[in-house]
Amino acid sequence: MKRGPSTFNIAAIALGMAFLYLPILLLVVFSFNASKLVTVWGGFSTRWYGALFQDQQMLDAIGVTLRVGTVSATIATVLGTLAALALTRVGGFRGRLLFSGMIYAPLVMPEVILGLSLLLLFVAVGAPRGIWTVTASHATMTLCYAAVVIQARLASFDRSLEEAARDLGRTPFQAFFEVTLPNIAPAVAAAWMLAFTLSLDDLVIASFTSGPGSTTLPMRIYSQVRLGVNPEINAVSTLLIGLVATGVIAAYLIQQRQRATTDRV
Amino acid sequence: MPWRGLPALAPFLWLAAFFLFPFVLVAKLSMSDIALAIPPYAPRLDLSRGLNGLVAFVHGLDFDAYRHMFEDGVYAASYLSSLKFAAIGTGSLLLVGYPMAYGMARCPPGVRQALLMMVVLPFWTSFLIRIYAWIAILKPEGLLNAVLGWLGLPPVALMDNDPAVIIGLVYAYLPFMVLPLYSVLERQDESLLEAAADLGCTRIETFWRVTFPLSLPGLAAGALLCFIPMVGEFVIPDLLGGSSTLMLGKTIWTEFFANRDWPAASAVAIILLATLIAPILIYQRQQSKLMDTP
Numbered sequence: 001m002k003r004g005p006s007t008f009n010i011a012a013i014a015l016g017m018a019f020l021y022l023p024i025l026l027l028v029v030f031s032f033n034a035s036k037l038v039t040v041w042g043g044f045s046t047r048w049y050g051a052l053f054q055d056q057q058m059l060d061a062i063g064v065t066l067r068v069g070t071v072s073a074t075i076a077t078v079l080g081t082l083a084a085l086a087l088t089r090v091g092g093f094r095g096r097l098l099f100s101g102m103i104y105a106p107l108v109m110p111e112v113i114l115g116l117s118l119l120l121l122f123v124a125v126g127a128p129r130g131i132w133t134v135t136a137s138h139a140t141m142t143l144c145y146a147a148v149v150i151q152a153r154l155a156s157f158d159r160s161l162e163e164a165a166r167d168l169g170r171t172p173f174q175a176f177f178e179v180t181l182p183n184i185a186p187a188v189a190a191a192w193m194l195a196f197t198l199s200l201d202d203l204v205i206a207s208f209t210s211g212p213g214s215t216t217l218p219m220r221i222y223s224q225v226r227l228g229v230n231p232e233i234n235a236v237s238t239l240l241i242g243l244v245a246t247g248v249i250a251a252y253l254i255q256q257r258q259r260a261t262t263d264r265v
Numbered sequence: 266m267p268w269r270g271l272p273a274l275a276p277f278l279w280l281a282a283f284f285l286f287p288f289v290l291v292a293k294l295s296m297s298d299i300a301l302a303i304p305p306y307a308p309r310l311d312l313s314r315g316l317n318g319l320v321a322f323v324h325g326l327d328f329d330a331y332r333h334m335f336e337d338g339v340y341a342a343s344y345l346s347s348l349k350f351a352a353i354g355t356g357s358l359l360l361v362g363y364p365m366a367y368g369m370a371r372c373p374p375g376v377r378q379a380l381l382m383m384v385v386l387p388f389w390t391s392f393l394i395r396i397y398a399w400i401a402i403l404k405p406e407g408l409l410n411a412v413l414g415w416l417g418l419p420p421v422a423l424m425d426n427d428p429a430v431i432i433g434l435v436y437a438y439l440p441f442m443v444l445p446l447y448s449v450l451e452r453q454d455e456s457l458l459e460a461a462a463d464l465g466c467t468r469i470e471t472f473w474r475v476t477f478p479l480s481l482p483g484l485a486a487g488a489l490l491c492f493i494p495m496v497g498e499f500v501i502p503d504l505l506g507g508s509s510t511l512m513l514g515k516t517i518w519t520e521f522f523a524n525r526d527w528p529a530a531s532a533v534a535i536i537l538l539a540t541l542i543a544p545i546l547i548y549q550r551q552q553s554k555l556m557d558t559p
Binding site for chain 2: 087124208218237248
């Protein structure tokens with residue numbers, strides 16, 4: 001569409017963006033509030049950040065979340081890449097319908113169902129609940145997102161490059177690592193980041209599958225939030241939002257630059 | 266080549282073990298009875314007794330949990346209320362998301378990219394935190410009422426009730442509605458609009474007769490993407506809704522964590538799944554079509 005935006009269009013965008021960003025902005029602003037009350041501005045202060053770093057339970061939860069996120073995102077990215085390859089490269093194989101069903105269904109499946117079913121699995125096989133059960137559960141949930149992101153990139157990747165490598169005597173394995181992987185690397189990186197942030201955010205699945213000593217950050221935040229609004233939660237939320245926003249914007253800029261380079265070639 | 270599906274093997278096995286098989290367990294448990302044991306249900310499959318163990322196990326299964334659900338009106342109310350919330354939420358999202366997506370599609374390409382980025386960014390930030398942010402705004406002595414009071418307007422009660430849940434749903438799912446709508450609107454051929462104008466359509470007629478019908482696939486994708494997870498939503502009704510707000514996600518959570526009634530939680534999960542299976546399959550077909558024909 002080439003017709004420029006009308007006043008109505010601009011108003012719709014502005015209102016929509018305000019709706020999306022105002023609550024987050026207020027949350028960040030009030031994390032620097034000296035007063036304990038959310039509606040009263042008591043001056044600028046970083047005391048809640050100080051309190052945060054004194055809170056051992058919170059720090060432990062952050063540690064658990066980072067470990068779970070890193071390991072589960074890595075598993076999800078490796079399996080997601082394989083799944084994406086199978087979905088784009090291989091026309092029909094036995095069980096393809098079931099396979100693509102298993103890839104797309106978790107994207108929309110309510111988390112309570114996923115959490116409950118995974119918990120029953122761990123109980124049935126007698127696996128002690130803890131950091132590893134949360135990790136495996138997160139890998140399962142995020143592998144589907146990773147597969148979809150990588151699949152989109154693979155669909156636009158020129159297959160003849162890989163065929164050329166095969167003609168030049170490379171094994172399929174070598175061709176993948178020397179030609180395909182470097183080409184889809186940005187999507188693989190994006191998939192890892194998406195998997196990591198989804199793991200970082202998850203409350204429901206973690207609540208079902210974690211055990212003693214593996215309380216994740218969202219679980220900790222949730223138990224505090226149930227008691228009411230608390231400036232320390234604002235502080236930890238602000239840090240989390242800052243971390244994720246920096247990562248996403250950096251990834252966006254890298255992609256823009258890469259697009260500019262490929263366009264020139 | 267018989268080994269073409271080889272790369273699929275590892276993810277296939279993983280998903281079969283961690284996604285497909287657990288559903289069998291949920292179905293099985295929904296037919297078990299609650300018991301004072303760890304884990305708190307009976308019967309348990311005792312394979313050491315061989316075939317007799319299996320027979321005893323199958324005889325122990327029944328539909329008590331389901332019967333109980335039909336007899337207790339709370340479950341039916343919770344079921345209907347979940348569908349109602351998801352339907353109102355999806356409708357409201359269309360009203361908010363469509364003008365946004367439409368406006369974005371009409372912006373110059375450079376601006377479009379930045380706006381798209383801005384819509385996606387909140388999706389990456391924690392769901393829980395974004396809902397938490399609304400508590401400070403909506404609660405009785407919160408920011409919204411402070412602003413209203415400052416303007417000399419009467420305060421509104423928008424916390425711990427159903428309207429608060431709708432606000433939360435619209436807020437949390439807005440990116441999922443805007444993105445599919447934007448992607449169909451952005452690809453629309455402008456010459457169609459010119460043709461409609463040449464044939465004497467006003468701008469509003471052109472919108473309703475050309476733009477809107479052509480955007481229906483995006484609208485369907487967005488609506489499914491929002492509706493399905495909304496039906497089973499837990500965090501939003503739990504934090505923003507009141508004690509009278511009933512939703513299936515919350516019911517499963519309460520049965521499981523508060524009442525420790527695992528069979529009841531499983532039965533609710535099975536009913537939720539049975540309700541969502543048709544929309545999920547439609548969504549899946551749409552996705553595969555979209556992916557297979559780039």
